[in-house]
Amino acid sequence: MSDSNIRFGKKLFTDTKNFRNGIRRSGHFSVSESSQLEKYGDTLQQLANETLSPDNDDEKRFLDVCKGELAAEHALEKLWLKYLEKTSPQQFHTMFGNSKVKSANTASNDDIDDVDDDE
Numbered sequence: 001m002s003d004s005n006i007r008f009g010k011k012l013f014t015d016t017k018n019f020r021n022g023i024r025r026s027g028h029f030s031v032s033e034s035s036q037l038e039k040y041g042d043t044l045q046q047l048a049n050e051t052l053s054p055d056n057d058d059e060k061r062f063l064d065v066c067k068g069e070l071a072a073e074h075a076l077e078k079l080w081l082k083y084l085e086k087t088s089p090q091q092f093h094t095m096f097g098n099s100k101v102k103s104a105n106t107a108s109n110d111d112i113d114d115v116d117d118d119e
Contacts, residue, residue: 004058004074006047013041018087024059028086033079044080 046052
C-alpha cells in the first residue's frame with residue numbers, strides 16, 4: 001500500500017471504543033489492512049477531522065475523498081472508507097417503513113365539546 005505519500009501517524013492507531021479487542025482481532029480487516037490502519041490511522045483520522053492540515057497532494061486528495069468530493073482510488077482512501085463503514089452506526093430498516101397507523105378512535109376537541117351538559 002505504498003501508492004501514496006501520506007505520512008505515518010505519530011502514534012499507533014487503536015480504536016478501543018469500536019474494537020475493544022483491537023483492530024487486528026476485530027475480523028473486519030485483513031492482516032495487511034490492520035497493519036496499515038495502525039501505521040496511518042492517526043494521520044488519516046486527523047486529516048479527516050481537519051485537525052491536521054495536508055502537507056502534500058495525496059493528503060489533500062484524501063481530504064477531498066473524506067468530504068465526498070472525489071471517489072476513493074488509492075488503497076489507503078478505500079481502507080479509511082471501509083473503517084468508517086465499520087464504525088458508523090448501522091441503519092435500521094423495518095419491513096413496514098416509517099408510516100404510523102392512525103387510530104380511528106381519536107376524537108377532536110370539537111367532538112368532545114358537543115356533549116349536552118343538561119342531562
